[in-house]
Amino acid sequence: MxxxxxxxxxxxQVDPLGSLRAPDDPPWDVYxxxxxxxxxxxxxxxxxxxxxxxxxxxxxxxxxxxxANMATALARLGLKTSLxxxxxxxxxxxxxxxxxxxxxxxxxxxxxxxxxxxxxxTVSMAYEGERTMVSHGHAAPPEQSEPEYPPHxxxxxxxxxxxxxxxxxxxxxxxxxxxFADVGWDETGAWDLSALPDLAHCEAFLPNAAEAMxxxxxxxxxxAARALTDHVPVAVVTLGAEGAYAVDGRTGETAEVxxxxxxxxxxxxxxxxxxxxxxxGTLADWxxxxxxxxxxxxxxxxxQEFGGSLSAPGWSELAAWWHxxxxxxxxxxxxxRRYAFLADLLPNDHxxxxxxxxxxxxxxxxxxx
Numbered sequence: 001m002x003x004x005x006x007x008x009x010x011x012x013q014v015d016p017l018g019s020l021r022a023p024d025d026p027p028w029d030v031y032x033x034x035x036x037x038x039x040x041x042x043x044x045x046x047x048x049x050x051x052x053x054x055x056x057x058x059x060x061x062x063x064x065x066x067x068a069n070m071a072t073a074l075a076r077l078g079l080k081t082s083l084x085x086x087x088x089x090x091x092x093x094x095x096x097x098x099x100x101x102x103x104x105x106x107x108x109x110x111x112x113x114x115x116x117x118x119x120x121x122t123v124s125m126a127y128e129g130e131r132t133m134v135s136h137g138h139a140a141p142p143e144q145s146e147p148e149y150p151p152h153x154x155x156x157x158x159x160x161x162x163x164x165x166x167x168x169x170x171x172x173x174x175x176x177x178x179x180f181a182d183v184g185w186d187e188t189g190a191w192d193l194s195a196l197p198d199l200a201h202c203e204a205f206l207p208n209a210a211e212a213m214x215x216x217x218x219x220x221x222x223x224a225a226r227a228l229t230d231h232v233p234v235a236v237v238t239l240g241a242e243g244a245y246a247v248d249g250r251t252g253e254t255a256e257v258x259x260x261x262x263x264x265x266x267x268x269x270x271x272x273x274x275x276x277x278x279x280x281g282t283l284a285d286w287x288x289x290x291x292x293x294x295x296x297x298x299x300x301x302x303x304q305e306f307g308g309s310l311s312a313p314g315w316s317e318l319a320a321w322w323h324x325x326x327x328x329x330x331x332x333x334x335x336x337r338r339y340a341f342l343a344d345l346l347p348n349d350h351x352x353x354x355x356x357x358x359x360x361x362x363x364x365x366x367x368x369x
Contacts, residue, residue, distance in 0.1 A: 014315040014345060015078050016284045028107065029079040030279060031153035031172065034067030036085045036100075037120045037135065038092040039308055041268070045127035057125070063310045064096040065122055069269035070157055072309035073276035073298070075104045079283070082151050084110035086140035088119035104309075110147050114140055124268055124308075131268055153177050154283055157275060158202070162186050162195040173201040180204045180279050181232075182271070183211060191215050193231055204234040204282070206275055212237045221245060222256075236278060236292070238271070246292050255289035257338070260300040269308030274299040276312070290341045297321070297339065319346040 015021075017029065044058025064072070067085060075081045083106050087093035093113060100106045120137025150156065150168045155178045158169050162183075173179055179202040188195075191214040199205060205228055207215065212224035212235070221237045222245050228235035229249025236246040243258040277298035281291030298313055301321060305311035322342050325331055 014347065016280050016345065017079070020283075020285065026152040026154050026177075027080070028082040028151055028153035029155065029283060030074050031082045031084070031110075031150050031156040031177070032067060032070055032074075032158075033084040033110075033147075033150070033168065034070075034159060035120060035137070035140075036064055036068045036083075036087060036096050037066035037122045037137065038096055039063050039065030039122050039124060039268075041124045041126060041310075043126050045125055047127055048132055049125065061310060062095075063308065064099050065124075065269075065308045066120070068096065068100055069308040069312070070272040070276060071100065071106050072104050073269070073273045073302075073312035074157075074279065075106050076312050076314035077276060077280045077298070078315065079276075079280060080107070081105075082107040082110060082153060084147050084150065086112060086114045086117065088117050089113050089115050090118050092119035092121065099309075107151075110151055117141070126268070150177075155180060155279055157181070157279065158198065159184065160196050160198055162188055162190065162192070166198055169198045169201050178203045178282070180206065180275060180282075182206045182275055185211070186214070199231055202232050204236060204278070205232040206236040206238070206278065208238045208271075209240065234288075236295075238274060244274075244292050244296055246288055248288055253288050255287075255292045257289065257292045257296050259296060262300045262304055269311055270299045270303050272308070273302040273312050286341065293338055294342075315346065318342065322346055 039062065041061045041063070042057035043060065045055060049055045067083065071081050071083045083100065085108075087097050096119065097108060097111070097113070101108050117138070117140060120135065122133050122135040125132045147168065148171075150172050152175055153172070156169070156172050158166060158179055158181045160181050160183045169179055181199065181202045181204070183196065183205075193199065193215050209221035209224070212221055212228060213219070216224040216227040218224035218227050221239055225235040225237040225245050225247045228237075229247050233250050234246065234248050236244060238244045239259075241259050243256065245254070245256045247254050274295045277295035278291050281294045286294070297318070301313040301317055302311040322339065325339075326336065
């Protein structure tokens with residue numbers, strides 16, 4: 001089937017919140033805001049570019065990036081997703097808007113096109129499972145920042161910045177929205193949790209191990225996660241190749257899930273996909289260990305594809321993976337039991353072959369689906 005502009009491609013969809021939905025629910029499952037980049041991805045590089053030389057890539061693609069990685073990951077997991085972002089009035093901005101709204105079904109009613117503002121751009125070069133990125137852009141005009149009153153949603157995802165308050169977080173939390181937060185590297189070097197005042201309004205905080213240890217002064221990531229529950233109900237610390245560890249400070253429950261061994265092609269957006277998986281499991285009211293396992297699985301599937309939003313898995317990819325691992329004769333029974341909760345969620349028919357490969361969209365061309 002060919003999908004033309006303005007026509008959403010058909011996807012086999014699962015609603016993870018289907019049994020929980022009620023007539024008086026908020027209109028959106030998840031709200032988020034941030035900067036949308038145009039990502040241009042070069043793939044098939046044998047090594048990093050060398051100064052003074054020209055490198056040829058065997059592949060190239062383009063897609064919305066930045067906060068669009070998270071929005072796409074949420075939407076592909078079946079959550080009704082609303083995004084507030086500024087879009088340039090150039091061809092790049094038009095392409096990103098169309099790809100998110102028409103291609104992924106993301107609500108952009110809280111977004112806006114800014115006249116005379118060009119889209120931020122990131123060029124990503126993927127090689128040897130790593131990436132090198134070069135970005136260019138200017139901040140959108142202050143009056144084009146996130147809406148003062150965000151749309152009502154079950155949950156919201158926020159990226160905290162040390163020393164900066166985001167008023168929308170307080171307003172959303174006061175309306176009953178459950179806030180999930182991550183954080184970037186603290187360029188100030190202070191690593192002071194008091195510099196993250198919005199953390200007090202969050203339900204869950206999802207830093208990586210290095211960030212968690214620096215913020216808490218703990219000598220191991222698991223101790224750091226436990227310390228963080230003095231500031232936020234649920235702390236989730238990603239451990240890289242070791243997986244992830246989580247603590248629910250309200251109940252004392254802990255969970256640790258090892259990482260899934262995969263051949264990583266490009267880690268772009270994997271952190272966003274992990275958060276999206278954890279949000280999905282939390283809103284679906286799954287046990288903590290299942291939420292953690294699902295988040296790790298979605299992230300592992302994403303790194304096997306190139307690009308950020310392009311690589312976010314949907315339910316058909318999850319079904320294909322589950323079908324594949326159960327067919328392996330030497331599969332560890334304990335590992336299968338860890339993901340047995342998927343059996344009641346995933347479609348049983350029309351499972352596509354594994355691995356799946358997506359068509360990579362390029363600006364100016366229509367996309368096949």
